[in-house]
Amino acid sequence: MMPSARFADLEGASVLITGGGTGIGARLTEGFARQGARVAFIDIAEAPSRLLCEALAREAAHAPLFLKADLRDIEALRGAVQAAAQAHGPITVLVNNAANDIRHDAETVTPSEWDDNLSINLRPHFFTAQAVVPGMQKAGRGAIVNFTSTSFMLNMGDMPAYTAAKAGIIGLTKGLAGRYGKDGIRVNAIAPGWVITERQRQLWVSGDKLEAHIARQAIPREMGPDDMVGPCLFLASDASAMLTAQTLIVDGGLL
Incomplete structure (x- = not known):
């Protein structure tokens, strides 16, 4: 369920979300759109992204803008950022959400x-942060929210490249926060626990594995993509005006 809280400063804000067409990202796109923000999102999955835009066009004040790009292509990424700024004005909220948690063996990774x-x-x-920072500097404010993961905190051994990247996001968050705080730009991270998206349910949920995981949480219920929306809106809004260089763990209290 979408959070009931309203953040007045997000209404009309130019927001960019990476990986905003499916999974957690789709709910973030919806969450910001329901706040009245002008949302652009980058994704490679065309069909679900267009369906999301069509659905929200009927419900939100501003229909989201879908920008198709492969984030591995930095020039395409920069072009998408430019297109978002041209459509909605300088980006003042960036949510770096896109990820791929594919499993892989340490012994065979090339x-x-x-x-x-x-x-x-x-x-x-x-590189997305690098592309939006000049606009934030001109605006004199900005919020960057980087999605990391609790996976590397739990010593998960079946995706070492992924967990290395997720640990690196926290270092990047702190470095960017230190660099751009003087410009009024705040940089924070969210570390989700096991969020049960459709992809997770299809690929990784099996037997009593999920039940055992939930039993370890202080709040013993299944966590869904909607549970990431409120924390992200908070970090993006002026409700967290003096909060930067932090990592917010959202895992139902497992850690």
């Missing part, structure tokens, strides 16, 4: 597979 993994899970976070 250099090209390692590089490809980080080109999805870490590199775009930096």
